[in-house]
Amino acid sequence: MTRRTVPVGLTPQEHFERLELYGFTVVDDVLDPVTVAAAKQRVEHLYAHDPKVAAKRSSPLDTMHLENLPAKGELFETCFLNPRVLPIVERTLGSDFIAQDVWSFGIPPGGPAYRLHADDDVRTPGTQLSVVTIYTLTEFTAENGGTRIVPGSHWIPRYPEPRTYQGEISIETPAGSCVVLAGSVWHSSGANRTDTTRTSMSCYFSKPWIKQYIDFSRSLPAEVLDRATPEARRVLGVTSRVRHTERWQWDEGTGHPKEEHRHDLAQQGYGPC
């Protein structure tokens, strides 16, 4: 049985406290086994066949990184909205948080640990600017590349050096959990010393005024945006994108110019809506 770094059955308040104090928590059993199997099959297919994964790799030991996941399968259009995880994100970042990107990291057999890093571009100890949520599609262990972190390092007003630190741990948890990290805690994927790939899907959230890694309003196919719920559209930043018209011409709900102005705007040379 997989060891668990964080006990099961914690309340949202207890998760929030762990995140605040230690910079991480793990929410148990957030995905059922059928969903885990379907997501794992899909991401592993994409690791093998999506040319955008290969484009970022120069060795079979390099991490397999899928970006813009909601464009890559219906399952991924809502995976980042888990109702047991989002309240922790909301409590930490405020109700207007957005997704920077939804991605997947696969650590192949023999893959080395990535360098310890923090995801925020500035250090703001005591105020979180971002939260990483990593859904485990295989178990995470110290052997297979489970996320390593330095608990409490989000309180330190500088970035890590490229070395190991005392107190560093590997997060261990079964498939179907969600590892929640403060974006500012020193962390990375670990080394995979097993013969199977460590698989995950993640959403990286931030305050709404931080520029997104990807503009989902333009990167997602129209049919994906059409079937997105109001909550998904807000989290994907579709309704908080920077206007390219004057305010009175803009529909905040859709993240596009108001229908009645589109023709005139196009005539005036405004770019595609």
Ligand SMILES: O=C(O)CCC(=O)C(=O)O
């Ligand atoms: O996938 C992991 O274990 C770590 C992910 C990570 O380093 C990140 O999201 O910045």
